[in-house]
Amino acid sequence: MVGAGGIGCELLKNLVLSHVGEIHIVDLDSITLSNLNRQFLFRQKDIDKSKSLTVAEAVEAFNYLNVKLVPHHGNIMDSDLFPVSWWSEFSYVFNALDNLEARRYVNQICLYLKKPLMESGTTGYDGQVQPIYPYVSECFDCQPKATPKSFPVCTIRSTPSQPVHCITWAKEFLFAQIFDETSTNDQSEADRANQRRKLESETEDKAEIENMLRENDEFNELRNIVKSKTSTKDSNFFEVLVNKIFSTDIERLLRIDSLWKSRRKPTPLRIESYTKALKELSAERSAKDIVVDETRVWSVLENLFVLQAASSALHERLASSESFISFDKDDDDTLNFVVASANIRAFIFGIELKSKFDIKQIAGNIIPAIATTNAIIAGFSCLAYLNYFNQITSSDSFHKAFSSSSTIFTSIRPNKYITSAALIEPSKKCPSCSHARGILRFSPEDLNNMTLEGLIQLIRDHYGFDDDISVILGKSKLIYDYDLEDNLQKKLTEINGFKAGETLLIQDESDALENLELYIDTNTSGKTLFPTLKLKEKQMDNDGENKDEDMPEQGEVISLDDDEVVELDEPVETRKRGKESLDGSSKKAKL
Ligand SMILES: Nc1ncnc2c1ncn2[C@@H]1O[C@H](COP(=O)(O)OP(=O)(O)OP(=O)(O)O)[C@@H](O)[C@H]1O
Numbered sequence: 001m002v003g004a005g006g007i008g009c010e011l012l013k014n015l016v017l018s019h020v021g022e023i024h025i026v027d028l029d030s031i032t033l034s035n036l037n038r039q040f041l042f043r044q045k046d047i048d049k050s051k052s053l054t055v056a057e058a059v060e061a062f063n064y065l066n067v068k069l070v071p072h073h074g075n076i077m078d079s080d081l082f083p084v085s086w087w088s089e090f091s092y093v094f095n096a097l098d099n100l101e102a103r104r105y106v107n108q109i110c111l112y113l114k115k116p117l118m119e120s121g122t123t124g125y126d127g128q129v130q131p132i133y134p135y136v137s138e139c140f141d142c143q144p145k146a147t148p149k150s151f152p153v154c155t156i157r158s159t160p161s162q163p164v165h166c167i168t169w170a171k172e173f174l175f176a177q178i179f180d181e182t183s184t185n186d187q188s189e190a191d192r193a194n195q196r197r198k199l200e201s202e203t204e205d206k207a208e209i210e211n212m213l214r215e216n217d218e219f220n221e222l223r224n225i226v227k228s229k230t231s232t233k234d235s236n237f238f239e240v241l242v243n244k245i246f247s248t249d250i251e252r253l254l255r256i257d258s259l260w261k262s263r264r265k266p267t268p269l270r271i272e273s274y275t276k277a278l279k280e281l282s283a284e285r286s287a288k289d290i291v292v293d294e295t296r297v298w299s300v301l302e303n304l305f306v307l308q309a310a311s312s313a314l315h316e317r318l319a320s321s322e323s324f325i326s327f328d329k330d331d332d333d334t335l336n337f338v339v340a341s342a343n344i345r346a347f348i349f350g351i352e353l354k355s356k357f358d359i360k361q362i363a364g365n366i367i368p369a370i371a372t373t374n375a376i377i378a379g380f381s382c383l384a385y386l387n388y389f390n391q392i393t394s395s396d397s398f399h400k401a402f403s404s405s406s407t408i409f410t411s412i413r414p415n416k417y418i419t420s421a422a423l424i425e426p427s428k429k430c431p432s433c434s435h436a437r438g439i440l441r442f443s444p445e446d447l448n449n450m451t452l453e454g455l456i457q458l459i460r461d462h463y464g465f466d467d468d469i470s471v472i473l474g475k476s477k478l479i480y481d482y483d484l485e486d487n488l489q490k491k492l493t494e495i496n497g498f499k500a501g502e503t504l505l506i507q508d509e510s511d512a513l514e515n516l517e518l519y520i521d522t523n524t525s526g527k528t529l530f531p532t533l534k535l536k537e538k539q540m541d542n543d544g545e546n547k548d549e550d551m552p553e554q555g556e557v558i559s560l561d562d563d564e565v566v567e568l569d570e571p572v573e574t575r576k577r578g579k580e581s582l583d584g585s586s587k588k589a590k591l
């Protein structure tokens with residue numbers, strides 16, 4: 001079971017009461033106060049303890065069927081901690097995760113190992129369980145997932161009109177520029193040129209572009225103050241910050257007439273008019289009294305007061321122990337900074353102010369989790385799994401389970417509280433399961449002595465590639481094709497990145513056979529084992545064009561080796577065969 005959060009707690013209780021033999025529980029996180037309202041296996045005393053260890057201990061209280069529980073504290077995507085040999089032990093995998101990246105990773109591992117996977121997720125009242133039988137039913141990646149909504153840079157930086165624009169500005173721009181890891185004082189020429197190009201793709205207004213670039217440069221002063229070891233009391237960080245972002249920058253925006261032809265103009269904030277009231281407020285109350293008032297919309301003065309306190313707290317942290325601070329909705333200093341600066345910007349632009357509670361939801365991309373939805377989904381997850389195990393008497397259990405399992409949805413819509421849909425076959429366009437996969441288990445001897453040329457020969461012999469092949473290591477590192485022979489005589493261990501947990505994507509240059517993805521495992525004691533797979537012939541459409549769409553898209557980046565990166569400006573398909581289509585660069589026409 002991967003994830004011991006909202007769904008995980010409910011699911012573990014169900015599985016233990018269903019008498020599952022042995023359950024391994026993986027989670028990378030520790031328990032926070034905000035988990036306690038729905039993750040019922042945790043108590044106040046457990047705050048800061050490991051989720052996986054605590055959850056295993058908690059269910060022992062009702063583990064009267066003596067299910068064996070094995071907790072693991074760690075990131076499931078860490079292939080040193082969780083190698084293929086570890087994954088191979090399981091007969092069933094449950095996802096109870098909260099992010100796409102980890103879900104995708106588990107999905108891929110289950111495809112490699114052909115393990116049944118129960119995928120589950122909830123947002124608010126909406127929930128879904130999807131049983132996945134690799135290569136028989138749709139996998140997690142068969143249906144494209146929606147990407148989060150984003151806003152044009154110009155709206156965020158120059159012309160906000162909704163609270164969400166101000167919140168995005170405060171979190172993604174202001175906070176990141178000053179405190180985050182990516183904030184830097186010495187931006188290279190290339191970075192600047194890149195930034196300019198990006199802005200030019202969004203607006204033709206030259207004055208606006210110059211303004212945004214200048215604003216960026218001026219953040220140096222703020223970064224310098226905040227990163228200097230000057231005591232917070234002696235620094236004028238808050239004053240410089242407020243003057244720059246709420247006064248100087250706004251005045252400069254006002255000078256760009258083109259922006260305000262059909263928009264309401266912003267009004268710069270005069271901090272002088274608040275100085276006296278700020279002093280009085282700080283004599284009366286502490287900022288702590290205000291920040292706990294999460295559901296009331298604070299006044300402009302209160303927001304300034306909170307901003308002052310949050311700036312000083314963040315400055316103090318940077319001056320004492322931390323080298324950078326990332327925004328985290330559960331880190332109150334970062335959240336208060338974002339809430340207050342977003343609200344003051346909203347006031348300047350005549351936009352509605354919001355409560356800390358509302359801003360937290362938006363800035364943290366949160367839809368409140370509902371304990372009942374988690375419980376229902378975990379219940380279905382367990383029932384669907386039991387259904388699978390009641391059937392696996394035949395050798396063809398995936399096909400059998402395919403016809404008797406369903407995807408189940410919950411929602412708050414009347415007559416649609418619970419609905420189900422039959423499973424469907426994998427999509428031919430799926431980036432994950434539309435090609436063959438398997439685990440390539442190297443003996444330690446072969447891994448140390450085999451050359452890339454030797455490996456390529458073995459792959460060709462094993463899988464019947466007639467023509468030449470190309471080999472991509474990891475996400476995008478091309479290590480061999482008919483035109484790139486530099487690595488052929490290298491031992492496998494001499495190729496940067498060639499290690500257990502990485503993947504090799506093999507493509508047939510003649511496009512006759514489907515792509516093959518091999519997962520590198522080095523944990524075997526015997527001889528090197530190639531997975532037994534029969535590669536399918538690629539489907540061609542009537543024009544002889546290949547129907548499979550697994551080539552990188554236009555604009556995607558392929559890296560050739562660690563320091564050479566080529567941006568594709570035309571699809572790889574057309575470039576593969578003809579050097580003449582390249583720009584004659586010194587990249588030795590590797591693509
Ligand atoms: N890569 C990963 N490896 C292991 N566990 C993970 C990984 N990614 C996420 N998780 C765990 O999955 C669980 C998901 O649970 P849930 O959706 O309830 O989120 P939460 O972090 O507990 O709550 P919230 O995000 O609402 O504060 C979390 O406990 C999280 O730590």
Ligand SMILES: [Zn+2]
Nearest residue numbers: 139142430433
């Ligand atoms: Zn798929």
